[in-house]
Amino acid sequence: xxxxxxxxxxxxxxxxxxxxxxxxxxxxxxxxxxxxxxxxxxxxxxxxxxxxxxxxxxxxxxxxxxxxxxxxxxxxxxxxxxxxxxxxxxxxxxxxxxxxxxxxxxxxxxxxxxxxxxxxxxxxxxxxxxxxxxxxxxxxxxxxxxxxxxxxxxxxxxxxxxxxxxxxxxxxxxxxxxxxxxxxxxxxxxxxxxxxxxxxxxxxxxxxxxxxxxxxxxxxxxxxxxxxxxxxxxxxxxxxxxx
Amino acid sequence: xxxxxxxxxxxxxxxxxxxxxxxxxxxxxxxxxxxxxxxxxxxxxxxxxxxxxxxxxxxxxxxxxxxxxxxxxxxxxxxxxxxxxxxxxxxxxxxxxxxxxxxxxxxxxxxxxxxxxxxxxxxxxxxxxxxxxxxxxxxxxxxxxxxxxxxxxxxxxxxxxxxxxxxxxxxxxxxxxxxxxxxxxxxxxxxxxxxxxxxxxxxxxxxxxxxxxxxxxxxxxxxxxxxxxxxxxxxxxxxxxxx
DNA sequence: GCCATTCAGGTACCCTGTACGCAAATGAAA
DNA sequence: TTTCATTTGCGTACAGGGTACCTGAATGGC
Numbered sequence: 001x002x003x004x005x006x007x008x009x010x011x012x013x014x015x016x017x018x019x020x021x022x023x024x025x026x027x028x029x030x031x032x033x034x035x036x037x038x039x040x041x042x043x044x045x046x047x048x049x050x051x052x053x054x055x056x057x058x059x060x061x062x063x064x065x066x067x068x069x070x071x072x073x074x075x076x077x078x079x080x081x082x083x084x085x086x087x088x089x090x091x092x093x094x095x096x097x098x099x100x101x102x103x104x105x106x107x108x109x110x111x112x113x114x115x116x117x118x119x120x121x122x123x124x125x126x127x128x129x130x131x132x133x134x135x136x137x138x139x140x141x142x143x144x145x146x147x148x149x150x151x152x153x154x155x156x157x158x159x160x161x162x163x164x165x166x167x168x169x170x171x172x173x174x175x176x177x178x179x180x181x182x183x184x185x186x187x188x189x190x191x192x193x194x195x196x197x198x199x200x201x202x203x204x205x206x207x208x209x210x211x212x213x214x215x216x217x218x219x220x221x222x223x224x225x226x227x228x229x230x231x232x233x234x235x236x237x238x239x240x241x242x243x
Numbered sequence: 244x245x246x247x248x249x250x251x252x253x254x255x256x257x258x259x260x261x262x263x264x265x266x267x268x269x270x271x272x273x274x275x276x277x278x279x280x281x282x283x284x285x286x287x288x289x290x291x292x293x294x295x296x297x298x299x300x301x302x303x304x305x306x307x308x309x310x311x312x313x314x315x316x317x318x319x320x321x322x323x324x325x326x327x328x329x330x331x332x333x334x335x336x337x338x339x340x341x342x343x344x345x346x347x348x349x350x351x352x353x354x355x356x357x358x359x360x361x362x363x364x365x366x367x368x369x370x371x372x373x374x375x376x377x378x379x380x381x382x383x384x385x386x387x388x389x390x391x392x393x394x395x396x397x398x399x400x401x402x403x404x405x406x407x408x409x410x411x412x413x414x415x416x417x418x419x420x421x422x423x424x425x426x427x428x429x430x431x432x433x434x435x436x437x438x439x440x441x442x443x444x445x446x447x448x449x450x451x452x453x454x455x456x457x458x459x460x461x462x463x464x465x466x467x468x469x470x471x472x473x474x475x476x477x478x479x480x481x482x483x484x485x486x
Numbered sequence: 487g488c489c490a491t492t493c494a495g496g497t498a499c500c501c502t503g504t505a506c507g508c509a510a511a512t513g514a515a516a
Numbered sequence: 517t518t519t520c521a522t523t524t525g526c527g528t529a530c531a532g533g534g535t536a537c538c539t540g541a542a543t544g545g546c
Contacts, residue, residue, distance in 0.1 A: 008438045021544040023493040049533065060495040062535075071534065122408075123362055125415040127438070132448050139450035149453045150460040154475055161404040165365075172368040195251045195370070205375050207382035210392045217393040232397055236479030266511040266524040293503065303526040305504075314503065 009073040010128060027057060029067045033077040037114070040078065044175075045116035072124075079121055080128035082114045088134065092141040097234055099141035103134065104163055104230050111167035115175050118167045142237075155237045162233045170222050252316040253371060270300060272310045276320040280357065283321065287418075288359035315367075322364055323371035325357045331377065335384040340477055342384035346377065347406055347473050354410035358418050361410045385480075398480045405476045413465050 014029040035056050040048045050071060054061040068074045086106040092099040111118045138156045146152045200209050212218075217225055257272040278299050283291045293314060297304040311317045329349040335342040354361045381399045389395045443452050455461075460468055 011438050011441070021489085021491045021542095023491085023542040025493065027494095050535080051533080054495095062496075062537090063494055065535070066493060119366055122365060122411070125412075127442075132442065132451060136448045136451050139454065143450060149450075149457050151475075152450070153454045153458070153460075154472060157408065157472075158401075158405070158476070158479075161408045162401070164408075165400065165404045168365070169368075195254050198254070199370075199375065205379045207386060207392075207395070208375060208379050211382065211396045214392050215396070217396075229397060229400075232394075233401070233479075236401075236476075236482065239479065239482035264511095264513040264520085264522045266522085268524065270525095292501085294501090297526095305506095305527075306525055308504070309524060 009069065009076050012069065014067065025066070027059070027063070027067060029077065030081075032057070032064055032067055033074065033081050036074055037078050037081055040116045041114055045120065048116075075120055075124070076126050076128060079117065079126055080130045082110055082117055083128070083130040083134060085110050085113070086130075086134055088137045092137065092143075096141045096145050097238070100138060100159055100234060100237075101230065103138050103141070104159065104226075107134070107163045108167055108170075108226055111163070112170065115171045118164050118171065119175075122164050122168075158236065159233055162229060166226050166229055170226070252312065252319050255312065257310065268309070270302070270306070270310060272320065273324075275300070275307055275310055276317065276324050279317055280321050280324055283359045284357055288363065291359075318363055318367070319369050319371060322360065322369055323373045325353055325360055326371070326373040326377060328353050328356070329373070329377055331380045335380065335386075339384045339388050340481070343381060343402055343477060343480075344473065346381050346384070347402065347469075350377070350406050351410055351413075351469055354406070355413065358414045361407050361414065362418075365407050365411075401479065402476055405472060409469050409472055413469070 032053060036048050036053050039052055039056060050064055051061045054064055064074075068077070086103075088102065088106065135156065138159065139152055142152045142155060146155065196212070199205065200212060203209070217228065220228070275296060279291050279296050282295055282299060293307055294304045297307055300306075307317075311320070329346075331345065331349065378399065381402065382395050385395045385398060389398060439455070442448065443455060446452070460471065463471070
């Protein structure tokens, strides 16, 4: 019996409540995933190696492969685990605008708590149960207001795109700073600062310059900026269609 | 003299037209980048290793480090090189809608020609000269129609987000299929197919089901789908603001 | 008690990026 | 022409990575 069929992790559930012969498992998929999330939160995704996770659990690297087929599958499990943190009511309220706002703010919070989430999520086409739950809620928020299912999916996609790129912008600098080992302030000044200054001073890109120099947005708090952009997206949804 | 100052690749130009003593360089940053792009196009980004590139050039891996400080910097150079393929007039036409459409279609074409581009681009906050050029053109397309610079940047960001996620959706399946070594059709049927079917048959996500089963969009060609979504974004820009 | 089954964990292989060092090449100076 | 500082080419080596495979221990059914 070939057990290494190449199929999604969601089709290969951990076999539980087995009562046949054999040694009892000492760990669990959930426990391994939780440990991986913890390491990724504190030390970054690139520190989340099989050896590191196993070491944290006090075991050997190869033991993990009894629970997870591949490392990439573990990433899918990690994504699913933290998306579980997005708290949504069972049914949308009927006010699509506040429902989608709730999704956006919850998703942003999760993305900021786990800086590896969005980069990982937008890099792989995963479809775990928790992502399906959030997706379904967002679709349901528009149900009744937007009639065409393709439009609904399109709007939810737009919202999703905004959340991802906004969170990435918020995280981007600090993450890159952590990767290069500098603190954010030093990184901003010594690493990218000189280049941006050179570009600005060259005067070759006047509108880019204005977006840097005259921006009022950039003086707002990150949360206020997010809200601002979110409203732009929601206005875009509300303005067209038959809402 | 410490030459390993941690600064952006764009601040560390290849020193050319040197006429001092020392051996003449046998390669060039441009040549190395071109080779890397070629490998990434045909074999994927994960095959684009320093050793592989050097082998293609008929040299040793360490020789490359005379031209490129780090591997990540080479990625930045690769991004810049293929974004150069995006052909735009010197000045926008005055019709912001067709100008932004041009940017979108050109960017999509580049993304499809180089399937590694978008995943790489949305994973790192890079700001090469070519990206600045395209960004400036998109801003200029809205100049005069949108007065507030923050709004201009916001709209351009929305467009950018759409292009990225649309291209990623187009590429996603075939890329993941290539990564797992299956052809796209097999992958769709054997890898993700069973899971989606299970989800659909469970009936747990009725609107997700509708978006799969009743979608008219999914029967369109990829190009037509892209156009459809693009118009949604442009409508969003046009509907609000004072255009 | 026997035995098929299952897990823990070590070893090993091949791959990666890249720090380091030395030999060869080169143009300027002596 | 000889010398020499300088720069490149490239082999070696190291610290890590994912994971295939194997051995020994544990476990429940017969």
